[in-house]
Amino acid sequence: PVGLSLMNAGNDAELAKKGGTKPNPWKPVLHALAQPVAWAPILAVVWVIIGIPWPAWASPSFDLIKGANASMAVFAAGITLSSVKVTVNWQAILGVMLKLIVMPAMLLIVGLIFKMSPDNLAMLVVAGALPPAFSGIIIADQNDTYVATGTSSLAISVVLFMAFCPLWIWITKLCVGNIPGVAI
Template sequence: MEKIIVVDIVPIIVIMALGYVCGKFRYFDDDQRQGLNKVVLDIALPAALFISIVKATRSMLAQDAVLTILGFVGIIVMFMLSYFLCRLMFKHNIQEAAVCALIAGSPTIGFLGFAVLDPIYGNTVSTNLVIAIISIVVNAVTIPIGMYLINLGQSKDNREAALAAANNARTNTAQKHADVAVDPSKDPSKDKNAEIMVGTSSNKGKASHHKIKNPNIAALVNALEQPVCWAPLLAIVLVLIGIRIPDQVAPTFDLIAKANSGVAVLAAGLALSTVKFSLGWETIWNTIYRLLITPAAFLGVGLLCGMGHDITKLSMLVLSVALPPAFSGIIISSRYNIYVKEGASTTAVSTVAFAVTCLLWIWLVPKF
């Protein structure tokens, strides 16, 4: 256990601290910081997700139906519960709650899954199965859902802003007509500037003619256009139809995928340096939800579903969902400048606290 803390947890904290120091001393400017986020979110992370998922097989998913169903349903339920609780308890809008769910509701299974579970339970078929299932759900389901909600929230905000602008324009027009009635010299039809404004407005209307009308479809299309969404979805389709990626191709993806974890943690530290660190109730709640409530829910449901006869597999499942927040969440947060303060604080606190809660769950689960 000491080896896990020293080899896996400490490097994360050190690299995150390095990113924080670099940000504080302005070693990276805003454009460079956004460039790092873009490299991770659009290139390295999609490659890492794709290659990790295509290594799974249909037989692995069918090997243990209870574990597969519990993994798929449980992760999605806890993700959506985090989203709704964030909106209810802390009054955040749609996109803020979506990023909160990507952080508080999703474990960093792709980064720490093998690093934590293999030393404890061994590199076995059962270990690979648990990690594969949770990884597929987190990467191929919750990330697209989160991106869809972010786009949906932004579309809603844009519509409300456009409606408010239209209302203001109508109010101004009514006021101008009233002014003309009093003083005909103020007629806007004689104002050249007014003609320019009308012309500009007409051009904008033509530019938006081809946009998708339905906000839900538009948000879905926008989400699916992101590599971080379509790459894992493509991978899971390949797994389900039984197409295997040749082993000779894997190193190509692995080379860029290896940049994902280190740069993502560094970028998380940079994001944290741009905001005032917060150890408020929301950060504490997100940490408790990620490290205690989620694994406790999986433990309870797992026992009810009869997994108590294989306590090792149940313990692996509980520990896999008790990992710190997925770093993809903080990268998305920083990229879109949404929920940055709370997200970065939650990631930092949860990563440090995991050194304690990890020991707790390893000791507690066998007691049942």
């Protein structure tokens, strides 16, 4: 939702420069919230926080959608990766550093503050270091913004994750001691 709002605000700002009128700051937020890609995750978080049980009869349909969605996202990202030249620039490197270094480090610090179990902390830190979602490239491509840099950042992150994943497990193990089932 935040990313869509920022993209919509950026598009409105570009239109305002051409037309000379100041854009309404709430218009991009409302436009983003009108799209299922924005409100569906918010609804899911609220659903989980409230503690509403998931109906068993709905699971098969969503399992089918989940499988198709993941496959299509990878397919679409592959097409985008093949059509956009990967370039190493400061924005791509900054995105990679934020995703592979800053985000997992912040999650490790928060997990240590809240005394998470070693297993859960290790999973959280590694999940935080995972490369960015393919959906970001798809949304960027739909809005024709940040496609080349986003694609480059994704490609570099995927390659570097192979080194950062064991590194973050090792760092987490150093911080909390022995993590059951993890031998490094």
